[in-house]
Amino acid sequence: MASLAEPTAVPAPFARRWPVPVLGETLPALPLALFFLAWFVAPFVLLVVISLFDTAEFQAVGLRQYAKFFSDGYSLGVLWDTLELGFLVTAVCLPLAYALGLVYVAGGPHRRTLILFLIMLPMLTSAVVRTFAWIVILGREGIINNTMLALGLWGTPAPLLYTWGGLIVALAQIQLPLMALPVINSLLKLDRNIVDAAEALGASRFRRLWTVIVPLTLPGALAGALLVFAASTTAFITQTLVGGGRIVLMPLNIYQQAVGVQDWPFAAALSVVFTVSILVITYLLNVAAQHRMRGVDAA
Amino acid sequence: MAYESAVWAIAGFAMLLLLAPTVVVLITSFTGGQTLKFPPPTWSVRWYVELMQSGELIDAAWTSLKLATFATLACGVLGTAAALGIARSRTAAARVLDSLFMSPMVLPAMAFGLALLMVFSLLSLRLSLWTLVIGHVVICTPFVIRMVSAAVQQLNPALADCSFSLGASRWYTLRRITLPLIGRGVFAGCFVAFLASFDHVPVSLFLSDARTEVLPIKLWQILEASLDVRVAAVSGVIVVVTLVGMLLAERLFGLAANVQEGR
Numbered sequence: 001m002a003s004l005a006e007p008t009a010v011p012a013p014f015a016r017r018w019p020v021p022v023l024g025e026t027l028p029a030l031p032l033a034l035f036f037l038a039w040f041v042a043p044f045v046l047l048v049v050i051s052l053f054d055t056a057e058f059q060a061v062g063l064r065q066y067a068k069f070f071s072d073g074y075s076l077g078v079l080w081d082t083l084e085l086g087f088l089v090t091a092v093c094l095p096l097a098y099a100l101g102l103v104y105v106a107g108g109p110h111r112r113t114l115i116l117f118l119i120m121l122p123m124l125t126s127a128v129v130r131t132f133a134w135i136v137i138l139g140r141e142g143i144i145n146n147t148m149l150a151l152g153l154w155g156t157p158a159p160l161l162y163t164w165g166g167l168i169v170a171l172a173q174i175q176l177p178l179m180a181l182p183v184i185n186s187l188l189k190l191d192r193n194i195v196d197a198a199e200a201l202g203a204s205r206f207r208r209l210w211t212v213i214v215p216l217t218l219p220g221a222l223a224g225a226l227l228v229f230a231a232s233t234t235a236f237i238t239q240t241l242v243g244g245g246r247i248v249l250m251p252l253n254i255y256q257q258a259v260g261v262q263d264w265p266f267a268a269a270l271s272v273v274f275t276v277s278i279l280v281i282t283y284l285l286n287v288a289a290q291h292r293m294r295g296v297d298a299a
Numbered sequence: 300m301a302y303e304s305a306v307w308a309i310a311g312f313a314m315l316l317l318l319a320p321t322v323v324v325l326i327t328s329f330t331g332g333q334t335l336k337f338p339p340p341t342w343s344v345r346w347y348v349e350l351m352q353s354g355e356l357i358d359a360a361w362t363s364l365k366l367a368t369f370a371t372l373a374c375g376v377l378g379t380a381a382a383l384g385i386a387r388s389r390t391a392a393a394r395v396l397d398s399l400f401m402s403p404m405v406l407p408a409m410a411f412g413l414a415l416l417m418v419f420s421l422l423s424l425r426l427s428l429w430t431l432v433i434g435h436v437v438i439c440t441p442f443v444i445r446m447v448s449a450a451v452q453q454l455n456p457a458l459a460d461c462s463f464s465l466g467a468s469r470w471y472t473l474r475r476i477t478l479p480l481i482g483r484g485v486f487a488g489c490f491v492a493f494l495a496s497f498d499h500v501p502v503s504l505f506l507s508d509a510r511t512e513v514l515p516i517k518l519w520q521i522l523e524a525s526l527d528v529r530v531a532a533v534s535g536v537i538v539v540v541t542l543v544g545m546l547l548a549e550r551l552f553g554l555a556a557n558v559q560e561g562r
Contacts, residue, residue: 032400032440036399036437040411046417096313099312100310119317127498137320142335237515251409254413
């Protein structure tokens with residue numbers, strides 16, 4: 001009996017308890033793992049390999065594509081704009097998600113269900129449909145322009161579509177559910193006693209939010225921030241339709257190089273740089289959040 | 300008091316922001332005009348009539364439905380099995396697999412689409428509905444993994460032990476105890492995966508050709524070329540179908556609770 005050899009505090013291995021007809025406990029994950037190896041890991045490896053060809057005809061091998069990227073102001077600018085867009089959209093979503101979450105946890109079951117449905121409805125409706133809605137809202141004859149003209153606040157229709165501001169607002173709305181759900185979940189798990197203790201010690205409501213609630217719900221906010229950041233940097237449809245042809249971001253750049261110009265090595269290099277940037281930012285955010293939370297533990 | 304009203308003001312704005320686009324789409328789809336003017340100058344159902352006569356849009360919708368169905372079936376089976384294997388495991392292998400299965404949520408889908416196209420062309424595989432299904436399975440897997448894992452983590456392991464001690468085999472326990480108990484999580488995961496596939500663009504952009512045009516890309520092309528009001532009618536249909544699906548899913552397997560647990 002293997003379990004006798006183990007300290008009693010450690011639960012018996014799940015392999016013995018788990019109702020799956022296999023030997024190892026993780027074995028049921030094998031088919032999906034193999035699928036991912038073949039169709040997810042291998043493609044990314046191939047992407048790196050293709051990016052190491054110097055010409056579109058796959059002749060010499062080298063780092064020419066990367067040299068081309070990093071010496072080209074335009075490409076670097078596109079990458080920077082894309083990451084900046086991701087940060088701005090995340091920054092807009094954060095306060096909205098927290099406000100929604102605070103109203104959610106303070107409410108009864110009816111209010112909670114209502115808010116949850118308000119969050120899920122846009123999340124589950126097609127992104128193309130949501131993007132289309134923003135075209136109607138921001139267009140020349142859209143709601144905002146028509147309202148402002150009718151109220152006499154604006155003399156002429158303002159260009160809202162095909163601008164940075166329009167793109168950020170539209171993306172923030174489209175991605176807000178991704179942030180709201182994890183934030184609500186962490187707020188639900190928050191120990192009320194800690195907040196009450198802060199209140200008893202005389203902390204103002206704002207101070208309780210800033211020094212107690214936010215730090216303790218940071219994991220949820222971080223999970224949401226990563227999803228919103230990743231989703232808005234890669235939101236091809238919204239970027240091209242609300243941003244228009246003048247705002248070129250990484251996804252459109254990759255698409256144009258791969259399908260338009262047919263330069264696969266350069267498109268692959270762009271994809272690798274883009275993917276690595278996202279991974280690095282994800283990693284840094286995680287490290288920063290862990291650092292912050294250690295500060296909370298120590299306090 | 301100022302704090303309270305500030306929170307409510309922001310939350311109210313957020314709720315309006317969440318709801319408004321859906322309402323705007325529904326209203327716009329009943330316009331009698333030729334443009335996307337809002338509010339519509341006159342009312343009619345002409346764009347819905349026009350929609351029923353657009354063969355290309357119906358074909359694209361049909362392709363998208365088939366694609367989402369096959370992708371959901373595949374990731375429902377593979378994802379549920381995988382979640383059963385890793386959700387309660389503390390081993391390093393399980394943690395690595397969990398991160399791997401969740402990474403399509405964070406890695407740029409455009410890069411993945413291009414990478415997959417390169418693999419298919421290296422293998423000289425002709426693009427078809429099946430190559431699209433492969434891409435979509437990867438994209439939809441995280442939704443199934445998250446929601447089934449959440450359901451598995453709430454299971455009481457003692458139930459399986461009881462089943463074993465009463466002489467049930469592993470297969471029997473899986474079929475009669477485990478699957479019924481996590482069924483709601485599985486259905487919720489599959490529901491969200493289906494909608495995610497139906498909606499997905501970046502991977503399809505590289506993998507679909509003239510024979511396998513999917514609906515979101517068709518809509519995107521129409522919107523890029525001209526602001527065609529038929530898109531409003533398609534959107535209206537999608538919104539209503541999604542809404543009905545959501546309410547049904549809530550009734551049948553408590554969608555909201557599962558989506559929430561899965562985060």
